[in-house]
Amino acid sequence: MKTLTPPPPGTQFRRKIHFINPRFQGGAALVISAMVVVGGVLFGWLVYRDVGKTLWESAMQAHFTMDTPYEIVQGALLKHLAGLSVTVTFLTVAVFLLLVKAIRVGVHCAIASFRASEEGDLSTPTDSRGLAEFRRFGDLVDLTRASALSRVAALREEAASLAACGLPAESFRPRWEELKRKIREVAP
Numbered sequence: 001m002k003t004l005t006p007p008p009p010g011t012q013f014r015r016k017i018h019f020i021n022p023r024f025q026g027g028a029a030l031v032i033s034a035m036v037v038v039g040g041v042l043f044g045w046l047v048y049r050d051v052g053k054t055l056w057e058s059a060m061q062a063h064f065t066m067d068t069p070y071e072i073v074q075g076a077l078l079k080h081l082a083g084l085s086v087t088v089t090f091l092t093v094a095v096f097l098l099l100v101k102a103i104r105v106g107v108h109c110a111i112a113s114f115r116a117s118e119e120g121d122l123s124t125p126t127d128s129r130g131l132a133e134f135r136r137f138g139d140l141v142d143l144t145r146a147s148a149l150s151r152v153a154a155l156r157e158e159a160a161s162l163a164a165c166g167l168p169a170e171s172f173r174p175r176w177e178e179l180k181r182k183i184r185e186v187a188p
Contacts (some may be wrong), residue, residue: 027132035091043084050076099131106134113141122149151186155179 051073058072070077106128113126122145128138158179167175 031095035095039084039088039091043080046083047077047080050080102130103134104130106130106137110134110137110141113138113145117145122146122152148186155183155186158182 054073054076107130109126109128109130113124113128116124126138126141126145128134128141162172162175162179
C-alpha cells in the first residue's frame with residue numbers, strides 16, 4: 001500500500017477537483033439563467049397585466065358572484081400557467097436537441113479523425129466543430145497525430161540511413177535492434 005507523505009512545511013497545497021469542465025458549466029449555467037430570467041419577467045408581466053384587468057372588471061361590477069378572490073382570477077392565472085408550462089417544456093426540448101446535435105457533430109468529427117489515423121492519414125487536421133470542448137479535443141488529437149507523424153518520419157530517416165551505410169554485421173546488428181525497439185514504441 002502506498003503511503004502519502006505530507007508536504008514539506010511552508011509549501012502551499014491547493015486542491016483542484018473538477019467534476020465537469022468549468023468552461024462547459026459556465027456557458028450552460030448562463031443559458032439556463034437567461035431563460036429563467038426572461039421567462040420569469042415575461043410571465044410576471046403577463047400575469048400582472050391580466051390579473052389586474054380581471055380584478056378591475058370585477059370591481060366595476062359592484063358585486064361579486066364568486067365565493068373567493070381566486071375564482072375571480074382563476075381563468076387568467078390558469079391560462080398563463082399552462083402557457084408557461086408549454087413554453088418551458090418546448091424550450092427545454094429545443095435546447096436539449098441543439099446540445100445533442102452539437103455533441104453528435106463533435107463526436108462525428110473526432111471519429112472521422114480517428115478513422116483517418118487508422119488508415120494512415122496523420123496529417124489531415126481534425127476540423128472539430130460543435131461545442132468548444134470538441135474543438136479543444138480536436139486540437140489535442142492534431143498535436144498527438146503530428147507528434148506521431150514526426151516520430152514516424154524520424155524512424156524512416158534512421159532506417160534509410162541504416163540501409164544506406166555499409167556497416168559490418170557486428171556493428172549493424174545492435175543499431176538494427178535499437179531501431180526495432182524504437183519502432184515497437186510507436187507501433188507495438
